[in-house]
């Protein structure tokens with residue numbers, strides 16, 4: 001499994017459709033919003049141990065209910 005560098009979610013590189021290449025390495029994303037953010041500022045997400053990973057939620061969308069278990073969100077096919 002690869003890790004989405006933007007939100008930290010696990011992405012299966014065999015089935016991933018949203019990828020980006022940066023400095024010769026391929027990165028995998030769980031949603032188009034994550035790739036977009038990565039492409040904008042790759043270094044921000046590649047720095048180790050910044051501890052500032054954002055949540056996987058495209059900006060401008062409605063805030064999901066906080067009561068949703070994380071596994072339920074991950075299982076959703078509609079992205080994050």
Ligand SMILES: [Zn+2]
Nearest residue numbers: 007030034056
């Ligand atoms: Zn993501």
